[in-house]
Amino acid sequence: MPVIKQKEKxxxxxxxxxxxxxxxxQEGEDYSVNVNFYLRKSGVNGTGKGYMVYAIFDRDKQVVYSYNKGFTVGADAIAGTASKDDSEESEIMGWDGKGTTVFKVEVEKDSSGIPTSAKDITDFIGSAISLDDLGSGGLIEAAGWIIEGI
Incomplete structure (x- = not known):
């Protein structure tokens, strides 16, 4: 399948x-998304926390795909490192390929508290970002979020 967008953070x-x-x-009129998240804690004591959020909104600002995963990993005194990972592959049905993606990876928290609507995400980020004006290929980075128009 030809790649439309990809990113690593x-x-x-x-x-x-x-x-x-x-x-x-995208292949023909079908879209698919593959997400991967990995968290590692080094050392012999303590815990590490982290989360990843990736969401796709259509032109009407409705969520067509959402991934929101957080982990807490306890240190492994014997091995010296501990890790957790997750991956997911999904097909997106009935979407025309136009809209907006939001993406964030952060440590020190194991949940994002991400809202579910594009307006709430804009408010959550704390910036006066108009997703309507973003357009295809537009890119905004704010407060650790990567927001892209498709």
């Missing part, structure tokens, strides 16, 4: 590292 604080990625593909 990392965040690191102290001995905790998070990495998230997505690939949005």
């Amino acid at each position: 990392k965040d690191e604080k102290g001995s905790t590292k998070a990495k998230g990625s997505y690939v949005l593909s």
Whole structure:
């Protein structure tokens, strides 16, 4: 399947590292998305937290796909590192391929508290971002969020 959009983002604080990625593909009129999230805690004590959010909104600002996963990983005194990962592949039905994506990877929290509507996400980010004006290929980065027009 030809790739429409793909991105990888990392965040690191102290001995905790998070990495998230997505690939949005299209074949004919069908779309699919593949997301991957990985969290690692190094050291012999403590815990590491992290989360990844990726969502696709259609032109009417309705969610057509959403991934929102957080982990807490306890240190492994014997191995010296502990990790958790997750991946998901989904087909997106009935979508015309136009809209907006939002993406964030962050450590130190194991949940995002992400809202479910485009307006609420704009308010949540704390910026006066108009998703209507973003357009295909437009890109905004604010408060750790990557917002792209498709």
